[in-house]
Amino acid sequence: MSHEQYKILSRRFGRADAHNLAAYEADGGYAALRKSFEMGREAVTEEVKNAGLRGRGGAGFPTGVKWGFVPKDAETVYFMVNADESEPGTFKDRYLIDYDPHLVLEGSIISSYAVRAELCVIYIRGEFGWLIDRMQAAVDEAYAKGYLGKDILGSGYALEVIVHKGAGAYICGEETGLINSVTGRKGQPSIKPPFPAVQGFLDKPTIVNNVESVAAVPHIVTNGAAVYREHGTEKSAGTKLFSVSGPVRNPGVHEIPLGLPFREFFHEWLGGMADGEELKAVIVGGSSVPILTADEAMNINLDYESCAEAGTMLGSGGMIIVPGRCDMVELIQVLMHFYWDESCGQCTPCREGTGWLHRLVRKLRRGEGTLADLDLIEKVCSGMAGLTICPLSDAAVMPMRSFLQKFRPEFEALVQVQDDTGSPSRWAREIRS
Amino acid sequence: MSAPIDKNWELTGEDLARFEAVVAQYPTKRSALMPSLWIIQDRDGYVCDAAVNWLAAQLEISEAKVREVMSFYFMYRDTPQAEYVLQVCHNISCHVMGARPVITHLEKRLGVRLGETTPDGKFAIEGVECLGACGMGPCLQVGKHLYEHLTNDKIDAILESMRRGEPLRADTDRELEA
Ligand SMILES: Cc1cc2nc3c(=O)[nH]c(=O)nc-3n(C[C@H](O)[C@H](O)[C@H](O)COP(=O)(O)O)c2cc1C
Ligand code: SF4
Ligand code: FES
Numbered sequence: 273m274s275h276e277q278y279k280i281l282s283r284r285f286g287r288a289d290a291h292n293l294a295a296y297e298a299d300g301g302y303a304a305l306r307k308s309f310e311m312g313r314e315a316v317t318e319e320v321k322n323a324g325l326r327g328r329g330g331a332g333f334p335t336g337v338k339w340g341f342v343p344k345d346a347e348t349v350y351f352m353v354n355a356d357e358s359e360p361g362t363f364k365d366r367y368l369i370d371y372d373p374h375l376v377l378e379g380s381i382i383s384s385y386a387v388r389a390e391l392c393v394i395y396i397r398g399e400f401g402w403l404i405d406r407m408q409a410a411v412d413e414a415y416a417k418g419y420l421g422k423d424i425l426g427s428g429y430a431l432e433v434i435v436h437k438g439a440g441a442y443i444c445g446e447e448t449g450l451i452n453s454v455t456g457r458k459g460q461p462s463i464k465p466p467f468p469a470v471q472g473f474l475d476k477p478t479i480v481n482n483v484e485s486v487a488a489v490p491h492i493v494t495n496g497a498a499v500y501r502e503h504g505t506e507k508s509a510g511t512k513l514f515s516v517s518g519p520v521r522n523p524g525v526h527e528i529p530l531g532l533p534f535r536e537f538f539h540e541w542l543g544g545m546a547d548g549e550e551l552k553a554v555i556v557g558g559s560s561v562p563i564l565t566a567d568e569a570m571n572i573n574l575d576y577e578s579c580a581e582a583g584t585m586l587g588s589g590g591m592i593i594v595p596g597r598c599d600m601v602e603l604i605q606v607l608m609h610f611y612w613d614e615s616c617g618q619c620t621p622c623r624e625g626t627g628w629l630h631r632l633v634r635k636l637r638r639g640e641g642t643l644a645d646l647d648l649i650e651k652v653c654s655g656m657a658g659l660t661i662c663p664l665s666d667a668a669v670m671p672m673r674s675f676l677q678k679f680r681p682e683f684e685a686l687v688q689v690q691d692d693t694g695s696p697s698r699w700a701r702e703i704r705s
Numbered sequence: 706m707s708a709p710i711d712k713n714w715e716l717t718g719e720d721l722a723r724f725e726a727v728v729a730q731y732p733t734k735r736s737a738l739m740p741s742l743w744i745i746q747d748r749d750g751y752v753c754d755a756a757v758n759w760l761a762a763q764l765e766i767s768e769a770k771v772r773e774v775m776s777f778y779f780m781y782r783d784t785p786q787a788e789y790v791l792q793v794c795h796n797i798s799c800h801v802m803g804a805r806p807v808i809t810h811l812e813k814r815l816g817v818r819l820g821e822t823t824p825d826g827k828f829a830i831e832g833v834e835c836l837g838a839c840g841m842g843p844c845l846q847v848g849k850h851l852y853e854h855l856t857n858d859k860i861d862a863i864l865e866s867m868r869r870g871e872p873l874r875a876d877t878d879r880e881l882e883a
Contacts, residue, residue: 360796360835391732398780399836401849402877434730437743439778442834456738456766458777474732517798517839524840559797559835590839592798606800610834616777 275528275541278503280511281487282527285371291406293413296374302419304490308382309427311493316386320489322497324509329354329445329482330558330588332576335489341469342387342477350478351389352454353380353486355396355407356438356445360559360610361590364513365483367525369396369403372487373410377433379486381419382493384431387479391432395450398438408435442614446662447480448472449616460616461662482588484513503529508575512586518593519546531575538570542593550596553678557587559607560667562674563594584674600679601686604672605633611668622665625656629672636686643687649676714755720748724763734764738774742781751782779833787822787829789867792846793855795832798839807843808832810857814864828867841876850875 284290284299296302308316321336342349353376357365368376376394384392394411396404411433414420422430436454443449444459451473453459472478488510492500504510508530514537515525521543528537534554538544545551554569555561562584564572572582579586594603612626632649635641653669660666676683716724723744731737741764745756752760752775761768775781793799793808808830812818815828822829838844841853845863852863853876866873 357837358835361798361839362835363837363839363841366837397837398778399833399846401846401851405849432730437740438780439739439742440780440833441778453739454736456733456735456764456770456774458773460777474736515840517842518801555797592801592839594801598801603797603800606795606797610796613834 275526278511278527278529280491280503280527281368281372281375281484281513282525284375285367285525287371290371291373291410293374293410293417296372300494301374302378304493305378305381305419306425308385308493309425309429313386313388316382316493319497320386320492323488323492323500324497324504324507325485325488325492325500326508326576327482328484328488328512328589330359330560330585332586335481335485338469338481339383339387339479341467342479343470346388346477348474348476349387349389350473350476351380351384351387351392352447352450352473352478352480353392353394353483354445354447354450354480355394355400355483356442356450357400357483358397358442358445359588359590360607361517361555361592362515362558362588363517364515364525364589366400366403367513367515368483368487369400369407373407374414375487375490376407376483377410377414378419379489380433381414381424381431382489383479383481383486385429387477389479390430391434393434393436393454393473395436395438395444395454397444398440404435404437411435441616442610443616443662443664446664449662450480451478458616460618461664463661505531505573505575505577507577508586512574512589514574514589514591516542516591516593518591519549519595520544520593521546523593528574531573531578534572534574535570537574545593545595551593552596552598553594553600555590555592555594555671557585558590559592559610560663560670561585561587562670563678565678600675600682601633601637604675605630605637607671608633608668611664615664615668619660619665621656621659622668625652625665626668628652629668636683639686639688641687643684646676646680646683646687708754710758711753711755712758714753714759716744716748716759720744728764735766735770738764738766738771739778742771742775746781751785753783757783788827789847789872790829790831792831792833792836794834794836794838794842794844794846796835796839798835799842799844802842804843804855807855807857807860811860811864814860828864847872847875851877853877 289295317336317339325335326332441459444453446461448462449459468478501509511527512530513527516523526541551566554564572578576586608630612630615622615626617623653673656665657669727740728737745752757771761771819830819832843855845852
């Protein structure tokens with residue numbers, strides 16, 4: 273394709289030997305690590321700040337700024353790489369680990385160095401079975417070559433890396449849940465503050481970054497912030513991986529310059545809809561962000577600001593293309609089941625609210641719902657947003673509300689017509705069958 | 706839990722060495738809990754009561770702390786599992802690409818429903834949340850491996866190969882030889 277110039281993180285995707293250390297070194301690998309030691313940790317942090325790299329895990333917080341929150345006098349610091357990748361629709365980190373585990377590792381080492389960490393934990397979701405072996409193999413190769421361990425490349429810097437295998441819990445992707453999980457506890461989030469950068473793993477300063485965030489670091493160190501900023505916009509700098517699912521001609525992982533109009537991405541990268549399909553709606557950044565109608569999507573640019581203006585979020589870049597044939601109430605039922613299942617249960621609004629939403633949507637789909645239930649959904653949502661320890665509760669509310677607002681006729685079509693017998697209307701039953 | 710616990714349960718040989726390495730690597734004993742559970746489950750297929758007892762003593766934490774972790778995480782098992790646990794993603798992207806009919810087909814072929822195991826203990830079907838492979842859906846995870854773009858024919862071929870005891874090469878194994 274003609275989009276080669278944007279391939280920075282994905283440049284080595286698809287090559288059979290890309291994951292081997294020798295191949296990575298032949299492509300210039302680990303030169304950025306050497307350069308980092310020459311620059312010194314403050315200069316590396318400064319470069320990442322100036323590059324404007326924003327966290328790719330979902331929240332979009334500036335990476336260099338976050339690194340700067342580690343107290344200067346801290347004796348023990350930890351770094352954790354978030355490879356939990358469990359936001360529905362998201363499968364980009366899988367590709368980075370699959371094809372370029374050494375890029376992920378080099379970025380992790382440089383980031384750990386920048387924040388003065390002595391231990392780096394790469395937390396990979398348990399379902400990524402053989403990718404965990406692949407990452408571990410890369411770590412073993414790096415130890416053997418002196419990129420890890422004591423006195424790395426004669427710099428005096430020492431770092432240990434642990435590849436930690438998760439065991440199936442969405443909530444461990446939330447950074448404090450992830451930290452608690454590594455501690456050997458249930459992966460339940462903790463209240464912030466204290467923020468992990470000040471008090472995290474074993475009460476020590478801990479920085480958590482997404483796989484894609486750390487994978488961008490070697491490029492920034494090698495070429496400098498200015499080159500990184502050649503792509504993207506002022507506030508949304510650089511390129512970003514989008515993992516696209518749904519019936520388009522070219523689903524999969526695409527690297528694009530931030531700020532690219534969705535319309536262009538859809539037609540030129542994704543090749544439009546597959547034969548016989550029509551575009552109905554788009555979830556831009558993973559299942560937790562508000563859905564856009566096809567028209568709304570056609571008017572946004574793929575950057576943090578433009579998405580926010582359109583009332584949604586860029587999130588993780590897990591883009592779900594919803595075709596015309598989809599029943600939106602059925603889709604939201606799938607999602608509400610997910611959030612209900614994955615709520616860790618600590619906060620009442622989330623634990624009870626996700627259950628309520630799931631049951632209400634299920635009731636509608638059985639043809640047993642009433643108009644009052646649609647109001648009740650809205651009421652339950654109001655009681656869930658912004659009130660909990662972590663944003664999972666909001667993450668359930670955002671799709672629920674936006675589906676109901678934007679596709680209300682589909683919900684209303686399922687509502688029971690109140691007749692004398694009190695039995696579900698025929699209309700609703702026909703829809704179901 | 707009424708059956709007497711085998712006080713002689715232990716890890717030995719290579720598994721014990723792996724366990725000791727993990728305990729040495731993690732900064733506290735408790736933080737070695739998850740990887741230790743994996744070592745036990747990798748060997749036995751599940752974590753039995755005796756193993757919980759042993760592990761709690763080794764890591765100097767209560768059995769309750771081991772059990773609460775085991776029950777929090779979906780992938781840890783406390784009972785023996787079917788030979789092939791077929792985990793089909795039923796989340797949004799796979800749903801859009803036709804996970805429902807594929808699950809129905811699988812249920813028909815095996816004569817059991819989601820969440821059940823065939824009487825011979827060979828197959829179990831589980832509906833699971835997003836497997837992080839949404840662009841390749843519908844997809845099926847079996848152990849470490851992933852089958853992508855499922856169709857009814859592909860399901861039949863996979864089941865047939867497993868019945869023969871020679872599971873089809875999973876799609877994610879594409880670069881393993883390189
Ligand atoms: C429910 C929930 C799930 C999350 N899952 C992930 C995940 O799978 N991967 C990830 O990198 N970040 C995830 N996050 C975001 C993390 O909390 C955190 O912001 C991120 O890892 C920070 O890295 P970054 O700054 O590099 O993006 C999740 C957040 C929430 C609330
Ligand atoms: S909001 Fe939900 S998932 Fe997050 S801590 Fe509270 S109960 Fe757990
Ligand atoms: S939705 Fe099935 S793998 Fe993500």
